[in-house]
Amino acid sequence: MSHGGDIPVIDLALSEGGAEDQAELRRQVCEACSTWGFFQLLNHGIEVDLMSAMSDFFALSHETKKDLKRNARCARGYFDDELTKRRRDWKEALDVGYPGSGQWSLPDADHSNGCLDGLNQLPAEEDCPGFRDTIVCYFEACSKLSDKLARLMFDDAEADQLLERMRHRHTSYLRMNYYPPANPGVDGNADSSLHNNTFSKTPAKEGTLGISPHRDAGLITILLQDENTHSLQVARYEDSDNVGDSKDWVTVHPVPGSLTINTGDMAAILSNGLFRAPLHRVLTDSRRTRYSAPFFYNPGYNELIAPLTSCCQRHARRYQACCWGYFRALRFAGDLTDLGVEIQTSHFKVDSESDHPAKQKRFLEVVNFDEPFDVEKYRSILEDKMPDDNARS
Numbered sequence: 205m206s207h208g209g210d211i212p213v214i215d216l217a218l219s220e221g222g223a224e225d226q227a228e229l230r231r232q233v234c235e236a237c238s239t240w241g242f243f244q245l246l247n248h249g250i251e252v253d254l255m256s257a258m259s260d261f262f263a264l265s266h267e268t269k270k271d272l273k274r275n276a277r278c279a280r281g282y283f284d285d286e287l288t289k290r291r292r293d294w295k296e297a298l299d300v301g302y303p304g305s306g307q308w309s310l311p312d313a314d315h316s317n318g319c320l321d322g323l324n325q326l327p328a329e330e331d332c333p334g335f336r337d338t339i340v341c342y343f344e345a346c347s348k349l350s351d352k353l354a355r356l357m358f359d360d361a362e363a364d365q366l367l368e369r370m371r372h373r374h375t376s377y378l379r380m381n382y383y384p385p386a387n388p389g390v391d392g393n394a395d396s397s398l399h400n401n402t403f404s405k406t407p408a409k410e411g412t413l414g415i416s417p418h419r420d421a422g423l424i425t426i427l428l429q430d431e432n433t434h435s436l437q438v439a440r441y442e443d444s445d446n447v448g449d450s451k452d453w454v455t456v457h458p459v460p461g462s463l464t465i466n467t468g469d470m471a472a473i474l475s476n477g478l479f480r481a482p483l484h485r486v487l488t489d490s491r492r493t494r495y496s497a498p499f500f501y502n503p504g505y506n507e508l509i510a511p512l513t514s515c516c517q518r519h520a521r522r523y524q525a526c527c528w529g530y531f532r533a534l535r536f537a538g539d540l541t542d543l544g545v546e547i548q549t550s551h552f553k554v555d556s557e558s559d560h561p562a563k564q565k566r567f568l569e570v571v572n573f574d575e576p577f578d579v580e581k582y583r584s585i586l587e588d589k590m591p592d593d594n595a596r597s
């Protein structure tokens with residue numbers, strides 16, 4: 205295995221080899237997922253030029269982008285005001301999800317596309333020619349690659365059934381990120397066409413981050429990184445959220461031609477904690493613009509993610525079942541409204557005293573995953589404290 209800095213680099217060309225190569229590939233992938241939770245993948249086979257599509261999109265006028273803004277009832281679309289752990293990220297982004305109908309050819313607003321995350325909001329073809337086609341091609345290529353990676357990570361019949369269901373029904377989404385220079389006043393970034401955003405006038409405050417430390421919620425993330433800017437960092441192996449010191453952060457230097465892969469919370473539960481959901485963050489750059497695009501490979505909303513039996517042999521079962529739709533809804537709602545402490549996999553540990561498993565049960569009795577999530581409708585179930593049964597009418 206070769207290394208791009210500390211983070212493993214894995215060559216997917218091994219999958220074309222004989223049984224020995226394939227076993228070696230599986231070993232490398234599982235080792236990377238259980239140590240760093242991050243690796244860089246070469247010969248991944250995705251050739252769609254997403255970088256230039258992204259730069260076309262973010263160069264649109266602020267008014268055009270604002271018309272596509274996501275809101276409390278629609279998690280998909282454009283935004284420049286994301287809070288990660290209650291801090292504003294120094295970035296703009298566009299989220300595009302797998303259509304509820306499973307059919308990209310239908311209009312985005314078609315009612316059959318309705319789902320928990322709402323409807324896609326893409327720019328009109330005349331505003332950004334070719335953008336939609338590029339996104340769809342890239343998205344579908346990432347779905348196939350994710351399926352291939354997941355089959356390397358999880359090798360048993362139970363996982364096969366989940367992945368087979370995910371071929372037809374998944375809730376993955378592609379996020380396109382644009383990180384403006386954090387110091388727009390300095391020489392050398394006078395590209396005014398790219399500064400039509402709310403970050404263009406004021407330099408970033410001391411300590412501002414592109415994205416604050418977080419874990420990705422889903423199964424696998426496939427990240428396209430800008431090769432010229434090295435600002436993604438992962439916390440060393442420990443699982444504490446208190447990674448204060450800069451020596452605890454390791455830069456994920458993009459290896460030319462690679463895609464960066466990381467595991468998420470659902471992979472940690474499914475593997476019974478064998479795989480990590482690594483804490484990571486993005487620094488700002490004072491001079492350079494950066495683009496990145498994570499593709500989040502997510503199960504169907506109604507899937508109950510629980511440790512695979514084959515992963516509970518060496519260690520007793522560590523997690524209770526977690527419904528992806530519940531976890532996702534609470535993560536997104538937490539970005540917009542104060543529901544108390546952000547939901548984490550630790551709330552589903554078998555010995556946890558959290559009331560999330562009980563809230564999840566009540567949520568599943570009433571939720572309709574074909575409708576956009578409405579935090580007000582479920583507020584009494586979701587708020588930090590469960591309402592006292594005697595106090596309810």
Ligand SMILES: O=C(O)CCC(=O)C(=O)O
Nearest residue numbers: 379381415436486496498
């Ligand atoms: O921009 C990056 O390199 C990482 C983005 C990321 O971690 C995220 O959007 O969840």
Ligand SMILES: [Fe+2]
Nearest residue numbers: 418419420484
């Ligand atoms: Fe992330």
